[in-house]
Amino acid sequence: IADDFEKGPEKPKSYMGKVAALLYHRYKNGEKPLAVVSMDNCSHNGDILHNTINTFAVKWEEKGFVEQGFVDYINDKSKVTFPWSMIDKITPRPHESIQGILNEDGVEGVEPIITARKTYIAPYVNAEESEYLVIEDAFPNGRPALEKGGIMFTTRETVDKVETMKVCTCLNPLHTTLAVYGCLLGCERICDEMKDPQIKRLVERVGYDEGLPVVINPGILDPKEFIDTVLNVRIPNPFMPDTPQRIATDTSQKLAIRFGETIKAYHASSELEVQDLKLIPLVFAGWLRYLMAVDDEGNKFELSPDPLLDTVCPYVADIELGMDIDVEAKIAKVLKDKSIFGVDLYEVGLADKVCQYFKELTAGVGAVRETLKKYVS
Numbered sequence: 001i002a003d004d005f006e007k008g009p010e011k012p013k014s015y016m017g018k019v020a021a022l023l024y025h026r027y028k029n030g031e032k033p034l035a036v037v038s039m040d041n042c043s044h045n046g047d048i049l050h051n052t053i054n055t056f057a058v059k060w061e062e063k064g065f066v067e068q069g070f071v072d073y074i075n076d077k078s079k080v081t082f083p084w085s086m087i088d089k090i091t092p093r094p095h096e097s098i099q100g101i102l103n104e105d106g107v108e109g110v111e112p113i114i115t116a117r118k119t120y121i122a123p124y125v126n127a128e129e130s131e132y133l134v135i136e137d138a139f140p141n142g143r144p145a146l147e148k149g150g151i152m153f154t155t156r157e158t159v160d161k162v163e164t165m166k167v168c169t170c171l172n173p174l175h176t177t178l179a180v181y182g183c184l185l186g187c188e189r190i191c192d193e194m195k196d197p198q199i200k201r202l203v204e205r206v207g208y209d210e211g212l213p214v215v216i217n218p219g220i221l222d223p224k225e226f227i228d229t230v231l232n233v234r235i236p237n238p239f240m241p242d243t244p245q246r247i248a249t250d251t252s253q254k255l256a257i258r259f260g261e262t263i264k265a266y267h268a269s270s271e272l273e274v275q276d277l278k279l280i281p282l283v284f285a286g287w288l289r290y291l292m293a294v295d296d297e298g299n300k301f302e303l304s305p306d307p308l309l310d311t312v313c314p315y316v317a318d319i320e321l322g323m324d325i326d327v328e329a330k331i332a333k334v335l336k337d338k339s340i341f342g343v344d345l346y347e348v349g350l351a352d353k354v355c356q357y358f359k360e361l362t363a364g365v366g367a368v369r370e371t372l373k374k375y376v377s
Contacts, residue, residue, distance in 0.1 A: 009024045024060075031069075046136065054074050077140070080140070093120035094122035094125070129237075161217070161219070165226065168262060169215045170227045173259055174230060177202060181286055184286065190240075191237055191240065194235055210262065245304050259284070263277065284341065315334050
């Protein structure tokens with residue numbers, strides 16, 4: 001990217017540099033209008049894409065490669081827009097069962113490549129049938145009637161509400177809950193977890209009991225119906241071979257948005273009490289128990305990739321199952337980390353609950369199962 005800044009739009013090497021160069025070519029040939037739609041699965045993706053392209057335009061203008069008019073073109077919403085979008089279609093890593101079906105059909109050369117970061121890349125995709133695509137309806141050059149194919153076009157504000165509903169309440173928190181406890185209880189597939197009565201009840205209560213009271217209703221999708229579909233159709237789907245281990249990737253980067261926003265909403269509410277949250281703290285305690293890399297049977301397992309493993313694992317590194325220890329002395333510092341949980345758990349009054357749960361989860365072999373039975377019934 002730095003090299004592209006220095007050499008201009010003629011032969012950029014970076015992906016975003018090429019997009020910026022294509023837009024410059026369009027500018028030079030009549031400043032035709034265009035919507036540049038990001039499909040990245042991240043919040044406010046249109047703004048992120050715009051800021052990236054605008055950075056290229058500004059750098060190139062400063063160095064004399066392009067005219068100021070190109071910068072103006074990128075920032076003129078009557079000519080170029082960067083709509084927000086929210087996409088939701090669970091797409092697990094390529095699974096060997098799908099590879100086997102393809103091999104039986106005579107398709108060769110479909111073996112996944114596993115990168116150094118444990119990313120799986122394959123020429124096939126296994127994914128669920130359910131899918132949602134919500135796009136800000138900002139197309140200065142018009143668009144096809146893609147709503148006939150199920151795409152939902154709406155306002156930027158509604159796109160944001162749909163994403164908040166999905167990420168903070170109705171899907172992603174449930175996925176993380178399944179990931180943490182699935183790894184601890186030796187589950188190999190997400191769909192199988194929904195056959196486990198304690199895990200099933202846990203995710204139901206995280207979603208319905210603790211999430212729905214503060215959900216943001218976007219209007220175009222009903223939150224209750226969305227969770228119903230997630231729990232009764234999407235997650236139990238046996239033909240979508242997703243794993244707790246995949247979803248457990250980067251959990252330290254997910255807790256703040258997937259659970260922290262709900263805690264903040266309870267804390268700010270005049271009608272709800274943070275102390276009424278019983279299951280979200282159990283997920284936090286379960287994640288700390290997961291970091292011990294020992295399952296409920298006492299067997300070691302490999303933690304999924306996470307940029308903070310070297311930071312958080314030392315808090316629990318010398319804890320063994322059945323050990324009589326001062327739990328709070330071990331984990332107090334991490335419980336105060338707003339960057340992980342979105343809040344200081346001491347400030348909102350949930351730290352003691354997490355410590356108590358963690359102590360019970362580490363009481364010995366089988367303690368995870370017994371703790372779930374105690375609190376989710």
